[in-house]
Amino acid sequence: MQALASPSRVRLLACLSASPCSVGDLVTAVELEQSAVSHHLRTLRELGVVVGRRRGRRVIYALHDNHIRTLLDEAVGHVQPDAAQDAERRPAVAESDTDTGRYLTVTYIIAEPCIDVKDKSCIDVCPVDCIHEVNRMLVIDPEECIDCGACEPECPVEAIFPEDALPDKWEPFVNINYAYPDGDAINGLVDSYATEHDVQNTPPAA
Ligand code: SF4
Numbered sequence: 001m002q003a004l005a006s007p008s009r010v011r012l013l014a015c016l017s018a019s020p021c022s023v024g025d026l027v028t029a030v031e032l033e034q035s036a037v038s039h040h041l042r043t044l045r046e047l048g049v050v051v052g053r054r055r056g057r058r059v060i061y062a063l064h065d066n067h068i069r070t071l072l073d074e075a076v077g078h079v080q081p082d083a084a085q086d087a088e089r090r091p092a093v094a095e096s097d098t099d100t101g102r103y104l105t106v107t108y109i110i111a112e113p114c115i116d117v118k119d120k121s122c123i124d125v126c127p128v129d130c131i132h133e134v135n136r137m138l139v140i141d142p143e144e145c146i147d148c149g150a151c152e153p154e155c156p157v158e159a160i161f162p163e164d165a166l167p168d169k170w171e172p173f174v175n176i177n178y179a180y181p182d183g184d185a186i187n188g189l190v191d192s193y194a195t196e197h198d199v200q201n202t203p204p205a206a
């Protein structure tokens with residue numbers, strides 16, 4: 001019920017009920033910013049409503065099971081027809097995208113200690129090159145991260161955490177990492193955070 005309390009999430013779920021989708025497909029279908037779609041998908045994953053399966057370089061999302069579909073059908077029957085229209089706009093997804101893949105349970109997040117430090121030790125160990133530099137820090141692309149954990153011990157300032165172990169005080173960095181690949185959005189979020197929290201990190205001595 002918490003998942004269905006958001007009209008945007010209902011629209012996303014209606015699309016996923018029709019067929020599995022990538023984030024890009026959902027952005028096209030529901031006409032929301034990618035960062036917003038990623039945020040809602042994270043919430044839906046945490047609530048056990050959707051699952052993501054890696055398929056090559058893409059992650060394909062789907063409803064967790066048919067029980068969810070039944071609940072959704074009941075709920076959508078009582079809301080506006082936007083959801084049905086969204087499903088019609090959604091690009092077709094190849095049948096092969098529903099093949100067995102690896103379920104996603106968590107991704108990694110880079111947090112405040114990386115701001116203005118950026119020594120990049122983490123980049124070299126990432127097997128899928130999913131760590132990216134923006135103006136004042138590095139972020140992890142949540143769609144590409146394979147949750148291997150190789151980067152976490154490499155960080156000299158302990159900035160990298162599994163998403164489900166991120167300290168509460170650094171929750172804003174979930175949105176910051178999930179905003180990838182929108183560099184301008186990330187830079188704006190980081191600047192706002194650093195100003196608000198008076199971040200004054202200094203790089204470790206060489
Ligand atoms: S190792 Fe840590 S501080 Fe260095 S770039 Fe990566 S996350 Fe940032």
Ligand code: SF4
Nearest residue numbers: 126145146148149151
């Ligand atoms: S957990 Fe693995 S895949 Fe994800 S960012 Fe770190 S090194 Fe890369």
